[in-house]
Amino acid sequence: MKLNRYPAPHIRFRESNKTLMSDVILLLLVLCGLAFLFYGLRAVAVCAVSVAAAWISDLVCILIRGKKPNFQDFSPIVTGLIIALVMPATIPYSIVVSAALFAIVVVKHPFGGTGNNLFNPAAAGFCFAAICWPNSVFMYPTPFDKIPLWGEITVKLSQNPSFVLKLGGIPTNDITEMMLGNYPGPMGATNILVILTCLVFLLFRKTIRWQLPVPFLASAAFVAFLFPRVGTNGVQSVLFELMSGSLLFGAVFMLTDPVTSPKRDSSLAVYGIFAGVITMLFRYFGGFEESVPFAILFANAFVPVIDRYNEGFHRLIRRKNLELKKSKNIQKV
Amino acid sequence: MNLKKVRTYKKYSRYWEGFFSKNPVLISGLALPFAVMVSVNLKSAVALSITMAGTVIPTVLLASLIGQKLPKWICAIIYTVFSMVMVVTCAALILPMFPEIVDALGVYIPIVAVNTMLLWLCSKYSSDKPSPWMALVDAVMYSLGFAFAICLISLLREYFGNNTIWGVAVNFPIKFSGLQIAFAGFILVAFLNAGFRGLKRLILFAVYRHSNPKVT
Numbered sequence: 223m224k225l226n227r228y229p230a231p232h233i234r235f236r237e238s239n240k241t242l243m244s245d246v247i248l249l250l251l252v253l254c255g256l257a258f259l260f261y262g263l264r265a266v267a268v269c270a271v272s273v274a275a276a277w278i279s280d281l282v283c284i285l286i287r288g289k290k291p292n293f294q295d296f297s298p299i300v301t302g303l304i305i306a307l308v309m310p311a312t313i314p315y316s317i318v319v320s321a322a323l324f325a326i327v328v329v330k331h332p333f334g335g336t337g338n339n340l341f342n343p344a345a346a347g348f349c350f351a352a353i354c355w356p357n358s359v360f361m362y363p364t365p366f367d368k369i370p371l372w373g374e375i376t377v378k379l380s381q382n383p384s385f386v387l388k389l390g391g392i393p394t395n396d397i398t399e400m401m402l403g404n405y406p407g408p409m410g411a412t413n414i415l416v417i418l419t420c421l422v423f424l425l426f427r428k429t430i431r432w433q434l435p436v437p438f439l440a441s442a443a444f445v446a447f448l449f450p451r452v453g454t455n456g457v458q459s460v461l462f463e464l465m466s467g468s469l470l471f472g473a474v475f476m477l478t479d480p481v482t483s484p485k486r487d488s489s490l491a492v493y494g495i496f497a498g499v500i501t502m503l504f505r506y507f508g509g510f511e512e513s514v515p516f517a518i519l520f521a522n523a524f525v526p527v528i529d530r531y532n533e534g535f536h537r538l539i540r541r542k543n544l545e546l547k548k549s550k551n552i553q554k555v
Numbered sequence: 556m557n558l559k560k561v562r563t564y565k566k567y568s569r570y571w572e573g574f575f576s577k578n579p580v581l582i583s584g585l586a587l588p589f590a591v592m593v594s595v596n597l598k599s600a601v602a603l604s605i606t607m608a609g610t611v612i613p614t615v616l617l618a619s620l621i622g623q624k625l626p627k628w629i630c631a632i633i634y635t636v637f638s639m640v641m642v643v644t645c646a647a648l649i650l651p652m653f654p655e656i657v658d659a660l661g662v663y664i665p666i667v668a669v670n671t672m673l674l675w676l677c678s679k680y681s682s683d684k685p686s687p688w689m690a691l692v693d694a695v696m697y698s699l700g701f702a703f704a705i706c707l708i709s710l711l712r713e714y715f716g717n718n719t720i721w722g723v724a725v726n727f728p729i730k731f732s733g734l735q736i737a738f739a740g741f742i743l744v745a746f747l748n749a750g751f752r753g754l755k756r757l758i759l760f761a762v763y764r765h766s767n768p769k770v771t
Contacts, residue, residue, distance in 0.1 A: 316729050328742060332749075354733035 243296035261311035275322035276302030304344035307410025362406035411471035441498030472514030573696030580704035591740035600709035604702035609645035619690030622681030
């Protein structure tokens with residue numbers, strides 16, 4: 223019998239890597255379109271620059287490694303779009319390019335390229351930019367401000383509600399406005415309603431499994447409810463925590479990366495809960511108000527361990543069931 | 556397959572292996588805390604390189620001279636005490652040259668006395684047939700290799716992370732301040748390690764090709 227070994231993602235449906243990536247790209251383009259409505263042409267330019275940097279660097283890395291380029295692999299486009307959409311629209315192009323290069327050249331290809339990376343490249347790219355240029359990454363323009371395509375940015379920049387929460391204050395943003403994305407924040411991560419629709423679409427298309435984003439959001443909400451940072455009730459804390467920053471965006475587009483997430487459904491749930499709790503811990507005790515990409519990188523390191531122990535647990539259950547069946551058969555005889 | 560030139564190359568490269576083919580930081584992964592934590596500017600790297608050379612060379616020479624004559628349990632104590640004396644001497648030497656750097660290096664100067672490169676070389680020349688000449692050559696080459704690696708890492712981190720060289724501002728359009736923190740040091744060491752291993756293979760392959768032009 224000939225066994226063919228292929229790298230992850232292991233897809234057992236009619237869909238291919240290309241169709242799954244196409245679904246995600248389609249949704250990211252919708253978010254990109256919304257960013258265009260809120261911030262103008264600058265948002266589209268940032269996305270285009272990020273995608274171009276990711277795609278070109280991916281191609282160069284593949285050629286350096288002596289492999290044949292696969293033009294049907296859309297993963298660098300997804301990486302580029304995610305990096306751009308978690309940034310503010312005023313971000314300098316050089317920072318976006320640096321983040322995309324870091325994601326592809328340092329995080330993706332040294333581990334073996336598509337399907338072999340241990341860490342989520344987009345999350346790593348964002349973290350790199352956040353550590354190097356926090357003043358540019360965490361200052362956001364107000365929607366509908368006119369941002370010039372080139373040259374110096376003169377529009378007023380302000381902080382995200384997650385920064386207010388970090389300081390122990392209560393955000394003054396209206397919940398309805400937050401649902402519609404009409405507040406300063408990452409250009410693709412503020413449209414809560416649209417991102418929730420994206421989640422439903424991806425679940426319906428079976429591109430992602432519910433066992434990952436739902437436990438992640440539930441555990442983050444549970445921690446926010448039990449230990450509210452804002453001086454009001456737990457429900458308000460849950461609403462602000464889930465809707466501020468890029469928590470929801472990260473849950474839908476970063477955490478669900480099929481390569482860096484566990485394989486079994488039960489492992490996915492464990493991973494989701496773990497990532498959710500870590501996200502909230504980073505928010506409560508971390509240095510930055512934006513914690514999801516950092517928490518995802520941290521959780522990625524535990525994926526092999528979760529997979530391994532989960533497999534052992536399943537074997538144990540199977541063995542117990544088998545022993546139980548055998549003992550029943552013996553009793554019958 | 557003619558391997559004469561490859562063997563000759565390997566024989567002579569034994570003298571400078573500490574600098575290139577077995578570089579303590581870039582190939583062997585020794586003394587990594589210094590390469591990752593301390594090497595954020597060129598001044599620190601030079602100060603640490605002087606301390607390292609001033610400690611490693613006499614201690615390894617001492618190990619090659621008295622290593623086999625003493626019981627093993629006492630060797631470790633003698634080498635550590637001797638290297639600590641050398642560290643104190645070197646610290647006194649570099650203090651007038653880089654006063655602020657010595658303060659900034661803090662605990663990293665004393666731990667030069669027990670770094671993995673020094674301990675590995677001492678154990679090598681205590682247990683093998685002692686050859687003071689080769690011990691001296693190795694100690695000098697490993698110290699130079701360490702200095703080269705740490706200065707290269709520092710230069711890159713200072714230039715791209717702080718846009719300065721030796722504390723003097725240089726013009727560069729973008730500042731990667733993340734390079735100044737430890738994780739960037741690890742990543743840089745990993746990439747340089749891969750680059751040097753690749754270069755080592757290329758050189759060996761070029762030597763092989765020189766005497767075997769048509770053999771595949």
